[in-house]
Amino acid sequence: MKKSLKKSLALVLALAVLTAIALTGCGNSKSSKIQIAVPNDTTNEARALLLLQENGVIKLRDGAGITATKNDIVENPHNVEIVEAEAAQIPNVLKDVDYAVINSNYAINAGLNPVSDSLLIEGSSSAYGNVLVTKQGNENSPKILALAAALKSKQVADFISDKYNGSVISVVENPGDGYDPNVDYDALKDTTITVAASPTPHAEILEVAKQILAEKGIVLDIQTYNDYVVPNTVVEDGTIDANYFQHTPYLDNFNEEKGTHLVSVGAIHVEPMALYGGKQTNLDALGVKGK
Numbered sequence: 001m002k003k004s005l006k007k008s009l010a011l012v013l014a015l016a017v018l019t020a021i022a023l024t025g026c027g028n029s030k031s032s033k034i035q036i037a038v039p040n041d042t043t044n045e046a047r048a049l050l051l052l053q054e055n056g057v058i059k060l061r062d063g064a065g066i067t068a069t070k071n072d073i074v075e076n077p078h079n080v081e082i083v084e085a086e087a088a089q090i091p092n093v094l095k096d097v098d099y100a101v102i103n104s105n106y107a108i109n110a111g112l113n114p115v116s117d118s119l120l121i122e123g124s125s126s127a128y129g130n131v132l133v134t135k136q137g138n139e140n141s142p143k144i145l146a147l148a149a150a151l152k153s154k155q156v157a158d159f160i161s162d163k164y165n166g167s168v169i170s171v172v173e174n175p176g177d178g179y180d181p182n183v184d185y186d187a188l189k190d191t192t193i194t195v196a197a198s199p200t201p202h203a204e205i206l207e208v209a210k211q212i213l214a215e216k217g218i219v220l221d222i223q224t225y226n227d228y229v230v231p232n233t234v235v236e237d238g239t240i241d242a243n244y245f246q247h248t249p250y251l252d253n254f255n256e257e258k259g260t261h262l263v264s265v266g267a268i269h270v271e272p273m274a275l276y277g278g279k280q281t282n283l284d285a286l287g288v289k290g291k
Contacts, residue, residue: 168270195222
């Protein structure tokens with residue numbers, strides 16, 4: 001009876017030790033997972049994943065492009081966990097994850113400098129140039145042409161260069177004087193143009209265009225939004241004349257998914273997307289070289 005009891009106790013003890021080891025192993029596996037937050041909208045998630053791929057963090061399946069998601073990851077040598085979050089909220093979750101890929105407009109608004117504070121940063125590809133957008137059929141209206149000319153001015157290009165120092169880059173070739181020779185500005189006097197924009201840097205850039213238009217007696221009403229959906233819907237329903245916050249791949253995907261009829265009137269600037277450290281302060285955990 002005593003031998004049987006001893007055997008039973010030994011068996012229980014052995015099982016307890018094995019369980020503890022198993023739990024410890026699971027804990028180590030969990031703690032070794034590297035969390036990287038990325039935007040959850042289609043084109044910006046793909047853009048973030050492509051940045052990670054370009055720097056050897058992950059590998060996406062062949063053919064995965066601007067609509068790639070975390071499900072397209074085929075190689076993950078660093079045990080990365082992709083955490084999808086609304087783009088505007090990623091600066092708020094940065095402290096809770098190891099790293100985060102953040103759109104520059106939200107990074108700047110959160111006090112981060114994409115050039116000096118990031119660990120990895122995109123090149124200044126004009127493929128992601130932020131565009132002035134209006135509803136199809138309005139792109140050649142005097143109001144939209146006047147606004148486009150103001151945004152494509154040398155004054156705006158100089159403002160972007162001076163204020164953002166590489167965090168935002170003008171993509172306008174041969175900037176003009178801010179006025180379109182085909183527009184009758186006298187007829188537009190006392191007219192109000194409404195435009196939806198992200199607070200930073202878009203609304204700030206529009207303030208320069210506002211001054212240019214004011215010289216012709218035109219009022220530019222800048223309305224700011226912190227999300228990527230409403231600025232498009234208010235242009236589609238005619239509440240707002242135009243918006244300025246998105247790049248062309250996002251616009252194209254939005255039109256396809258929502259059935260909207262929005263068109264680009266031209267690219268103004270590009271904001272390189274970047275990877276920032278949260279719990280990690282360098283790239284050692286990813287085994288890659290930084291900037």
